[in-house]
Amino acid sequence: MLKALIFDVDGTLADTESAHLAAFNHAFAELGFDWHWDTALYTRLLAVSGGKERIKAHWQSQATDIKDIGVGGLEDTIAQLHDIKTAAYEQAVKDGAVQMRPGVLDLLCSAGAQGLQLAIATTTSPVNIAALLRKALGADWKAHFSVVEDASTAPRKKPDPMVYTQTLSRLGLQARHCLAFEDSENGLRAAMGAGLATVVTPNDFTAAHDFTGALRTLPHLQGVGVAQLREWHQSAFMDKA
Numbered sequence: 001m002l003k004a005l006i007f008d009v010d011g012t013l014a015d016t017e018s019a020h021l022a023a024f025n026h027a028f029a030e031l032g033f034d035w036h037w038d039t040a041l042y043t044r045l046l047a048v049s050g051g052k053e054r055i056k057a058h059w060q061s062q063a064t065d066i067k068d069i070g071v072g073g074l075e076d077t078i079a080q081l082h083d084i085k086t087a088a089y090e091q092a093v094k095d096g097a098v099q100m101r102p103g104v105l106d107l108l109c110s111a112g113a114q115g116l117q118l119a120i121a122t123t124t125s126p127v128n129i130a131a132l133l134r135k136a137l138g139a140d141w142k143a144h145f146s147v148v149e150d151a152s153t154a155p156r157k158k159p160d161p162m163v164y165t166q167t168l169s170r171l172g173l174q175a176r177h178c179l180a181f182e183d184s185e186n187g188l189r190a191a192m193g194a195g196l197a198t199v200v201t202p203n204d205f206t207a208a209h210d211f212t213g214a215l216r217t218l219p220h221l222q223g224v225g226v227a228q229l230r231e232w233h234q235s236a237f238m239d240k241a
């Protein structure tokens, strides 16, 4: 029996990565770095979950000047860049730069109304979740969710299943009673690693990813209701019976 829906944030609830990309480039300019990530490079860099990890991966790929700064300086500078980036992203969301994806709000509302628990399992920062969902659901957005697991609670990033196993534990539910919603290969691997049947809605940044093993891969969640999810969920477990 389906008891809970667990949602990824970036790329799943909303197409956020273009706003994240602009915020990263703003931070690089603010601190005088001559880096400018374009869409093609960012699409590749999204293979690394976590903004700080993504900056570090890029810096290491540049190799040239990383030794000049020393490890402590590297981590501090990455943290400084990420703080500036997060503030810029938060402002962009407040200014309306990001929209929820089709069907997401309807599904969140109908699932809650039909007694399903809702949870969030994301790699992004708490500030980013709050900015997005305050805008979409109002100041009491947290009341819609039984559990929120994010970069601050699950330090091992996707495709590590940590964020999903912690979400299931806090929900007090087994994976077979839940569905996960993701947009990326890392996210799908993390959810499947926790034993979760997963509905994937790719976006422009993740269209080329490998979604082998997804319960369904859909262009969006428009028109996907709770009854349909219950049917897909049941078929997933009847097939395994």
Ligand code: XBP
Pocket (backbone or CB within 6 Å): 008, 009, 010, 011, 017, 020, 048, 049, 050, 051, 052, 121, 122, 123, 124, 125, 128, 151, 158, 184, 187
């Ligand atoms: C996607 C990510 C995040 C965002 C940037 O998270 O990997 O790193 O790209 O946000 P999700 P931060 O699991 O929601 O798809 O800079 O806060 O990491």
Ligand code: MG
Pocket (backbone or CB within 6 Å): 008, 009, 010, 011, 012, 182, 183, 184, 187
């Ligand atoms: Mg995502």
